[in-house]
Structures are given as C-alpha cells and as structure tokens.
Amino acid sequence: QTSLKSAFEPDFLIGTALGTEHIFERNEKANTVIKREFNAISPENVLKSGPIHPEMGRYNFEAADRYVAYGQKNQLYTVGHTLVWHSQLPRFVQRMNHADSLRKFMKEHIQTVAGRYAGKIDSWDVLNEALHEDGTLRNSIFLKLLGEDYIQQAFQWAAEADPHAALYYNDYGIERPEKRQGAIALIKKLKDNGVKIDGVGIQGHWGLHQQNLKDIEESILEFSKLGVKVAFTELDISVLPSPQKLNGADVNQNFSEDPHLNPYQKSLPDSVQQALSLRYEGLFRLFLKHKDKISRVTFWGVNDGQSWLNEWPIKNRTNYPLLFDRDYNPKPAYYSVLKIK
Numbered sequence: 001q002t003s004l005k006s007a008f009e010p011d012f013l014i015g016t017a018l019g020t021e022h023i024f025e026r027n028e029k030a031n032t033v034i035k036r037e038f039n040a041i042s043p044e045n046v047l048k049s050g051p052i053h054p055e056m057g058r059y060n061f062e063a064a065d066r067y068v069a070y071g072q073k074n075q076l077y078t079v080g081h082t083l084v085w086h087s088q089l090p091r092f093v094q095r096m097n098h099a100d101s102l103r104k105f106m107k108e109h110i111q112t113v114a115g116r117y118a119g120k121i122d123s124w125d126v127l128n129e130a131l132h133e134d135g136t137l138r139n140s141i142f143l144k145l146l147g148e149d150y151i152q153q154a155f156q157w158a159a160e161a162d163p164h165a166a167l168y169y170n171d172y173g174i175e176r177p178e179k180r181q182g183a184i185a186l187i188k189k190l191k192d193n194g195v196k197i198d199g200v201g202i203q204g205h206w207g208l209h210q211q212n213l214k215d216i217e218e219s220i221l222e223f224s225k226l227g228v229k230v231a232f233t234e235l236d237i238s239v240l241p242s243p244q245k246l247n248g249a250d251v252n253q254n255f256s257e258d259p260h261l262n263p264y265q266k267s268l269p270d271s272v273q274q275a276l277s278l279r280y281e282g283l284f285r286l287f288l289k290h291k292d293k294i295s296r297v298t299f300w301g302v303n304d305g306q307s308w309l310n311e312w313p314i315k316n317r318t319n320y321p322l323l324f325d326r327d328y329n330p331k332p333a334y335y336s337v338l339k340i341k
C-alpha cells in the first residue's frame with residue numbers, strides 16, 4: 001500500500017486535523033503528507049466559537065474560509081468542529097448570565113457559521129464534550145442557563161442551517177462504560193424526539209498502555225445499535241505519563257528536569273516505538289473488524305511536532321503520539337497500521 005487513505009479507502013475515511021500553518025499552506029512537507037495520506041480534514045481550532053466569533057456580532061472568517069476552500073480544492077471530506085462547546089468560548093459569552101442572551105448567541109452562531117458553509121462541510125460536530133465522567137450532563141454555561149433542551153435546539157438549528165451535513169455528537173472517554181451510558185441517553189433522547197443526529201464521535205485521546213479495546217468494541221456495537229455511525233475523531237496515543245492530579249503551577253514547575261514527566265525529551269527508545277506500533281495495530285484491527293459501523297478515523301494532527309499533546313496536560317513536553325515524526329517521515333507505527341491491510 002502506498003498511503004493510509006488508499007489502504008483504507010474501502011473501509012472508512014482517514015483524516016487529520018489541520019492547524020493554521022497547513023490551512024495557509026506554509027509548510028510544504030506537511031501539505032505534501034496531507035494530500036498524499038488523508039482524505040478527510042478537521043479544523044484543529046479555526047472553526048471553534050472563540051476564534052471565529054471573538055466579539056458579539058463580529059466574526060473572523062478568514063482562516064475558516066481558507067480551511068473550507070482547502071478541503072474543496074483538494075476534494076477532502078471536510079469536518080466542522082465545533083458549534084457548541086463550553087471550552088474556547090468567546091469571552092463575551094463566558095460572561096453571560098441570562099438565558100435569553102445565551103440562547104440568542106447560540107442560535108445566531110449556529111445559523112451564521114453552519115449557514116455560511118452549508119453544502120461545503122460534510123459533517124459537523126454539533127455538540128462537543130457535554131458529559132461528565134459519570135455520564136451526567138456537564139454543568140456548563142449552556143446547561144446552567146438553558147437547561148437540557150439546549151442540546152436538542154443545537155441539533156435542530158444545525159439541521160436547518162445545513163440540511164445536508166452529517167450531524168455528530170463528539171466527546172472524549174465515552175468508550176468508558178459509565179460515560180458511555182450518558183452518551184447513549186443523549187443520543188436516544190434526540191432520536192426519540194425525532195431530532196436529526198447521524199453519528200457519534202469518540203475522540204480517542206488515549207494512552208500507550210491503556211487496555212481499552214474491549215470498551216471501544218462494546219461502544220462501537222452499542223452506539224451503532226442506536227442507528228448512528230461511529231467516528232474516531234481525534235485519535236492520538238500519548239507516550240508520556242499523565243499526572244492524575246493537575247495542580248496547575250505545581251505540576252508545571254521544573255517539569256522538563258523531571259524525567260518522570262518528560263522521559264523521552266531527546267528521542268524515543270525503540271521499545272516505546274514498538275509499543276506504539278502495537279497499540280496502533282490493535283486499534284486499527286478493531287476498527288477494520290467493525291468497518292461497516294465506522295465512518296471515519298481522524299488523527300488529531302499531522303505529525304508529532306504539531307500535536308497538542310506537547311502542551312497538554314502539561315506544557316513544553318516532547319510527545320510522540322502520531323504516525324509521522326517531527327520531520328514528517330512515517331514512523332514504525334505507520335507501517336504497522338498499513339501492513340494489516
């Protein structure tokens with residue numbers, strides 16, 4: 001096989017998340033890899049409400065327009081991410097304390113953004129991360145001011161603004177049984193009320209030694225029983241330890257000298273490369289097994305250098321979560337994924 005997209009062409013789409021350097025084609029190596037390997041794109045940040053809608057009634061469409069045009073020009077399946085999310089919200093929205101103003105913002109935002117790109121965005125993450133770990137609805141500004149009906153309204157406004165886009169609920173950790181039950185309830189309620197929802201996005205920010213194939217398989221089966229497609233929307237595998245308790249500054253202090261927090265700063269040992277290859281191989285074997293239920297597998301970034309996992313949950317680390325290294329060369333994990341086809 002010569003590329004990820006051609007290898008998995010009969011099965012599901014293979015996507016990547018684009019940052020501004022890719023959208024504005026400032027990085028030739030990266031843009032070559034994108035066009036060669038992927039047939040779907042997601043916007044890492046430029047379509048989020050904070051960046052695109054910085055002030056009441058003022059939009060900043062430049063980067064988003066370029067993103068959508070890039071997808072069209074290169075005939076890539078183009079994802080919109082995301083219409084309603086508690087994070088990366090404009091400041092003027094974070095300060096709101098009346099239901100009416102928040103509802104008006106949400107409606108206008110969805111109509112304006114989804115409406116502008118109607119017919120050009122193939123799939124929208126309408127709602128992102130609306131659940132707590134225990135499966136209850138996240139106590140976000142949306143839930144607090146609008147009550148749980150905001151969910152149904154968001155999907156209805158999105159369907160009106162762009163009747164042809166596939167509409168998704170997107171979240172992390174919904175493969176875990178407790179949180180999964182919350183996602184199932186959310187999807188079921190929309191379905192029962194006749195509201196359009198086409199798919200569920202499992203983000204897929206996972207760890208190297210996480211044993212979660214069984215949870216993932218059960219989720220694929222349970223979600224698809226509800227009559228929705230399953231997408232893996234933000235796949236990456238952190239090779240670094242994830243501190244359980246993040247005490248902000250405490251954890252960040254002197255981290256780069258702490259070998260526990262950043263053990264592979266200089267290079268990745270062969271043993272870890274191997275573990276990463278096996279981890280990706282296991283995931284893709286599972287995805288292939290259920291290819292009829294899966295619409296898309298998208299990596300959260302093109303290469304290790306771009307990954308948000310160098311900055312999260314701790315700043316300034318050196319992580320190796322993707323299939324291409326910092327020079328845009330395919331890593332052993334890339335070949336382990338290709339070889340299963």
Ligand code: XIL
Nearest residue numbers: 044045081128172203234300307308
């Ligand atoms: C991340 C981006 O990758 C970062 O650049 C940004 O600073 C924060 O957001 N879940 C999501 C994505 O739905 O939008 C997040 O993207 C990663 C977690």
